[in-house]
Structures are given as C-alpha cells and as structure tokens.
Amino acid sequence: MSPAWPWIAVAALGAYHGIDPSMGWLFAVALGLQERRRSKVVWALGPIAVGHLASIAAVVAIIGGLRLFFAIDYLRPIGAAALIAFGLFRFAWPRAHPRWVAMRVNAAELTLWSFLMASAHGAGLMLFPILIGMTPNSAHAHHMAAANAHTAGQAIAVVLVHTGAMIAVTGAIAMLVYEWVGLAVLRSAWINLDTIWAGALVAAGILSLLI
Secondary structure, three states: OOOOHHHHHHHHHHHHHHHOHHHOHHHHHHHHHHHOOHHHHHHHHHHHHHHHHHHHHHHHHHHHHHHHHOOHHHHHHHHHHHHHHHHHHHHHOOOOOOOOOOOOOOHHHHHHHHHHHHHHOOOOHHHHHHHHHHOOOOOOHHHHHHHHHHHHHHHHHHHHHHHHHHHHHHHHHHHHHHHHHOOOHHHHOOOOHHHHHHHHHHHHHHHHHHO
C-alpha cells in the first residue's frame, strides 16, 4: 500500500467537510449577504477553521493518549465500534445538529459553533482508521519513545492537512456561491450529505477492523 494514501484520505475527508454546507460555507455566505460585504465571507473562514481544527485536534489527542496506554489491537475494535455506533446514530437522527439562535455572531461564537458542528458530525472520529494505520506497532521498549514522537508529529500533520483541505474547499465554495450562484441553488441542487456521511462513518468503522 502506498505511503501516500493516508494523506490523500486525510485531505479528501477535509475536502468533503468543506463541501458540506452545514460545516461552514453556508454560514459564511449568509454573513456576507447580510452585510453585503465580500470581506465578511473571508472573515468567517478564520473562526470556522479554528473551531474545526480544535474539534479534530481534541479527538486526535484522545486517540494518541489512549495509544500510550493500550495496544492497537485493543483500540481498533473500540474505535471501530464507536464509528459504527455514531454512523447508525446519524442515520437515525440526521438532523441532530447544534442550533444557533441568530446569524449575527462574533468570532468566538462562530468558533464555538464550528467546533460543535464538527464534533456533532464525528469529524475527528472519522480519522481513527487512518491514524491507526499510521501508528507503528513496535514491541521493543527502546523503540517506543521514538515511535511515540513520530506518531505525535504525524497526528499534528493530520490535523493541519485535514483542516487546510477543509477550509480551502469551504472558502472556494463560499466565494463561488456569494459572487455568482446565490443561496437559491440549495432549493434545486440539494444533496443529502448527512446520509452519505452516516454511511461513510459505518464504512470507516468496518475498515478499521480490516486494515
């Protein structure tokens, strides 16, 4: 298996999140249209990126912390079960999203909203099979320190690559919709991304058991 595939998968998952209107670009466009300023669309991308990154980083840190105390063979079925369970939850309750009372928000509120939305979607959890596949499984104690340092560096890179791909796609779609398309496109060109994401979570859980 090519060593490049995990990074392609990390970036692809980030791009997928960027496509989903509920993960940020719809909010950015709405803010821009409210104030009739392109700069407001661009402004919204910063807090959205920070909130998404924080949610992803929290899950990656938890997985990394557990890896210090438990072998991959123990973590794999637990993580797979969590992915499958969360995917089934998303199938059963696809509209279980954070609700916001107003569209006029400051940077802190938008960051919190992005964090909650990414967490509600299980965005970080989806990276579990990729992180497990990247983790070296050395049986020698004198190799563990180097392996752990290497894994920590990879985890940071995963968070940055994923968030970078997400915000690049989010920003591109937000500007496209704001400048040329308009929000009316959602009435005629809607794709049920919640159902696709729920299926992807279940599939990732099964994949975690196979890699």
